[in-house]
Amino acid sequence: MGIGIWELLIVLVIVLLLFGTRRLRDVGADLGAAIKSFKNALGEGETESPAKPKELAQIEAQGGTERQVEEKPERPQREPLEP
Template identity: 65%
Template structure:
């Protein structure tokens, strides 16, 4: 009793077509479809940008870690060479 049946939906559809006309409804459907496509592409672009930002930040972190480890290795080799020079003298 409380639900909308098939016949009520058909009557509503006929009234909407009579009020707005098929051409206007067709344009409305096309506009709605293009809006949905634009929304999906915007979301896809945002995800790609986030992924590229995450990748670039990960690359920067790995580069800085590599720089730090190479600096530490250089410092330890310098300290070792200084120790050897001191031992020889």
């Protein structure tokens, strides 16, 4: 037993009476603009592609993708303190 069509229609009529059609239209337009800007923001991240395959091949040929790690000198060991 869920919400049927009649319950939805009653809720819609009550909302229309409370807010009016003009205010609902404004809310719908604002909601649509917000969704559109959100989708555009998501799309901007997708258009920025990583380096092209040719550039990657050149970097790998130069040895630029390997991590350069410097070896740290060992710390000198201390003598234990005598009691």
